Amino acid sequence: MKPEPKSEQELLERARSIAGMSFADLAQEANMTVPNDLRRDKGWVGQLLEWHLGATAGSKPQQDFADLGIELKSIPIGYNGQPLETTFVCVAPLTGVYGLTWEQSHVRNKLSRVLWLPVEGERDIPLPDRRVGMPLIWSPSPEEEAELKADWEELMEMIVLGQFAEITAKHGEVLQLRPKAANGKVLTEAYGATGKPIRTLPRGFYLRTQFTARILQRNYV
Incomplete structure (x- = not known):
C-alpha cells in the first residue's frame, strides 16, 4: 500500500493520477487479482482504490483518511452519468443510542x-x-446536511423505539x-418495542x- 497522503491536496493529486486507468492496470500495480465479478467480492474495488490512495482505516468507524478527516467513497456510474446503486455510509448503532445526537453520529463524521x-x-x-473517473472532494451544504440530519433523526427514533419491523x-x-449482513443468519443485539433485548439483522x-x-450533477456538469 502507498503511504498515507499528508494533505488533502496530495490526496486529490493522487486520485487524479489514477483517473482514466483500468482496474486491470491498477490491480497489476497493486499485485492484486481482479475477481471474475463483484457478487462475492463487493469490497474489492474499494480495497483497490484504498491501496493506491493510501487509506489506512479499513472498516473502522473513523474516516478512511483519519488524519485528514476525509472519507473515500467509490461510486459506480452508468453510461448516462448517473449512480447505479446506493452508497453505503456506515453500520447503524442498534444499542447504546439513547441521547445520541446527529452531531455525534458516525454518519455525520463519515460524510x-x-x-x-x-x-x-x-x-456489460x-x-x-x-x-476510474475524475475525483471530487465534497462537504455537504447546509441544505444537504439538514436533509441528512432529518432522515437520520427519524430513523434513529425508530431504532430507539425498537420499530425494526x-x-x-x-x-x-x-x-x-x-x-x-452477508446472510440472514447473521444477527446482532438490539432492543425491541417492549424494551427487552432481541436479536435482529445488522x-x-x-x-x-x-x-x-x-452531488455529481452540481460538480461535474
Whole structure:
C-alpha cells in the first residue's frame, strides 16, 4: 500500500493520477487479482482504490483518511452519468443510542468530508476494463446536511423505539436504513418495542442514488 497522503491536496493529486486507468492496470500495480465479478467480492474495488490512495482505516468507524478527516467513497456510474446503486455510509448503532445526537453520529463524521471517486459500473463492461473517473472532494451544504440530519433523526427514533419491523427502504428522503449482513443468519443485539433485548439483522445507512446524483450533477456538469 502507498503511504498515507499528508494533505488533502496530495490526496486529490493522487486520485487524479489514477483517473482514466483500468482496474486491470491498477490491480497489476497493486499485485492484486481482479475477481471474475463483484457478487462475492463487493469490497474489492474499494480495497483497490484504498491501496493506491493510501487509506489506512479499513472498516473502522473513523474516516478512511483519519488524519485528514476525509472519507473515500467509490461510486459506480452508468453510461448516462448517473449512480447505479446506493452508497453505503456506515453500520447503524442498534444499542447504546439513547441521547445520541446527529452531531455525534458516525454518519455525520463519515460524510463531513468525502473524496468521491466515480468508477465505470455498467455490467456489460468486463471488470478488468472498467476505468476510474475524475475525483471530487465534497462537504455537504447546509441544505444537504439538514436533509441528512432529518432522515437520520427519524430513523434513529425508530431504532430507539425498537420499530425494526416497520423500517423499510422507503423511509428517508436521502438517507435510508437497510439490512447489512452477508446472510440472514447473521444477527446482532438490539432492543425491541417492549424494551427487552432481541436479536435482529445488522443495519446500515445508505445514501439514495438521487442524493449522490445531485452531488455529481452540481460538480461535474
